[in-house]
Amino acid sequence: MTTVEMGIPTVRTPASSAGRPDVAHLVDRFGRVARDLRVSITEKCSLRCTYCMPEEGLPAIPAERLLTADEIVRLVVVAVRRLGVREVRFTGGEPLMRADLERIVAGCAARVPGVPLAMTTNAVGLEHRARGLAAAGLTRVNVSLDTVERGQFAKLTRRDRLPSVLAGIRAAVAAGLSPVKINAVLMPETLGGAPDLLQWCLDEGVQLRFIEEMPLDADHEWARENMVPADRLLAVLGERFDLGEIGRDDPSAPAEKWRVNGGPSTVGIIASVSRSFCADCDRTRLTAEGTVRSCLFSDSEIDLRGPMRSGAGDEELALLWRGAMWNKWVGHGIEADGFAPPVRSMGAIGG
Numbered sequence: 307m308t309t310v311e312m313g314i315p316t317v318r319t320p321a322s323s324a325g326r327p328d329v330a331h332l333v334d335r336f337g338r339v340a341r342d343l344r345v346s347i348t349e350k351c352s353l354r355c356t357y358c359m360p361e362e363g364l365p366a367i368p369a370e371r372l373l374t375a376d377e378i379v380r381l382v383v384v385a386v387r388r389l390g391v392r393e394v395r396f397t398g399g400e401p402l403m404r405a406d407l408e409r410i411v412a413g414c415a416a417r418v419p420g421v422p423l424a425m426t427t428n429a430v431g432l433e434h435r436a437r438g439l440a441a442a443g444l445t446r447v448n449v450s451l452d453t454v455e456r457g458q459f460a461k462l463t464r465r466d467r468l469p470s471v472l473a474g475i476r477a478a479v480a481a482g483l484s485p486v487k488i489n490a491v492l493m494p495e496t497l498g499g500a501p502d503l504l505q506w507c508l509d510e511g512v513q514l515r516f517i518e519e520m521p522l523d524a525d526h527e528w529a530r531e532n533m534v535p536a537d538r539l540l541a542v543l544g545e546r547f548d549l550g551e552i553g554r555d556d557p558s559a560p561a562e563k564w565r566v567n568g569g570p571s572t573v574g575i576i577a578s579v580s581r582s583f584c585a586d587c588d589r590t591r592l593t594a595e596g597t598v599r600s601c602l603f604s605d606s607e608i609d610l611r612g613p614m615r616s617g618a619g620d621e622e623l624a625l626l627w628r629g630a631m632w633n634k635w636v637g638h639g640i641e642a643d644g645f646a647p648p649v650r651s652m653g654a655i656g657g
């Protein structure tokens with residue numbers, strides 16, 4: 307199998323840093339600074355959401371290519387201590403698929419105390435691990451949940467696991483992993499159930515955000531004309547709820563918020579396509595194989611695993627990372643003529 311068939315994009319090392327100011331933190335040519343690190347720790351997943359994974363799952367990453375727990379902790383330490391990262395999020399694939407997740411979290415909590423450690427998860431099995439993860443030092447979780455209708459859930463995720471997800475969300479709240487935020491990708495088939503999902507989240511005391519689907523599905527079926535835009539969702543929610551526009555918590559937050567029925571509850575919309583927030587992007591990503599990926603949509607990645615295993619020091623790794631960020635793309639370019647989706651799908655990048 308070729309690397310392209312496995313969904314592994316071009317890996318370049320090193321990137322040119324010509325013109326880069328001599329500063330420690332992660333700056334790019336467009337004046338943006340990355341403070342938010344997202345670490346994918348696996349390509350494996352317990353679900354097969356149609357907008358993300360192929361039915362058969364992603365090709366397995368050979369064990370020797372996957373970062374170990376200690377390697378992940380080391381790179382997180384480099385990001386925080388040398389590059390100015392202020393928040394770390396574990397994602398995937400499904401982070402709960404890694405048995406050593408608690409060890410990764412505990413290692414980071416010990417080495418970068420005070421830095422918020424979050425996780426984005428589908429919550430399958432979280433019921434049994436939420437307390438342990440909180441004890442290990444996890445700060446909060448965001449959970450993917452697109453519908454509270456069991457048949458719809460099974461169809462969209464290709465797995466009948468809704469009860470486990472709902473139990474996982476409740477366990478996260480009980481363990482104090484808050485604020486618990488819920489991510490729902492907007493799909494034509496679940497749009498009608500959006501008010502029920504919002505009502506469920508209001509009742510459970512969790513913060514719902516709807517997300518516009520991006521062209522990051524492994525099956526390459528995304529089409530602009532089929533995407534449910536934020537405006538259409540607002541019209542549907544507006545039939546049942548009174549919504550008052552609030553805006554963003556901070557300029558680089560993907561979610562715009564609306565107050566529901568006068569507050570204090572809110573609903574968010576992450577309109578990555580129709581109201582792109584690339585100009586204020588503050589993200590940098592590590593893939594599960596240890597490459598730096600500066601933009602979701604850019605297939606050009608910088609390898610850190612190879613140099614790390616060949617004995618590179620922390621400052622050498624930081625230098626490679628700074629070069630990757632300096633070459634970050636201006637934005638996703640979905641609306642541009644000739645746009646082509648990246649080789650990696652969302653689950654293979656770490657959403």
Ligand SMILES: Nc1nc2c(ncn2[C@@H]2O[C@H](COP(=O)(O)OP(=O)(O)OP(=O)(O)O)[C@@H](O)[C@H]2O)c(=O)[nH]1
Nearest residue numbers: 426448487489517559560561576578589602638657
């Ligand atoms: N375009 C774009 N969308 C992103 C990016 N990161 C996350 N998203 C989208 O935003 C959704 C929610 O992401 P989360 O992992 O919950 O993170 P977040 O919204 O940044 O987290 P909070 O700090 O809790 O608000 C993802 O499912 C993606 O669809 C990004 O860098 N670019």
Ligand SMILES: C[S@@+](CC[C@H](N)C(=O)[O-])C[C@H]1O[C@@H](n2cnc3c(N)ncnc32)[C@H](O)[C@@H]1O
Nearest residue numbers: 358398399400426427428450489519520652657
């Ligand atoms: C790839 S998942 C990984 C973490 C975990 N498995 C989960 O589902 O939360 C991260 C986020 O990406 C989102 N996502 C996946 N495919 C997407 C797409 N095509 N467009 C927008 N968001 C997507 C999911 O809804 C989820 O919130």
Ligand code: SF4
Nearest residue numbers: 351355358359399428
């Ligand atoms: S969105 Fe998350 S849960 Fe769904 S298939 Fe992708 S990685 Fe798995």
Ligand code: SF4
Nearest residue numbers: 584587601602637638
């Ligand atoms: S698409 Fe790229 S530039 Fe835009 S917000 Fe996402 S990671 Fe940042």
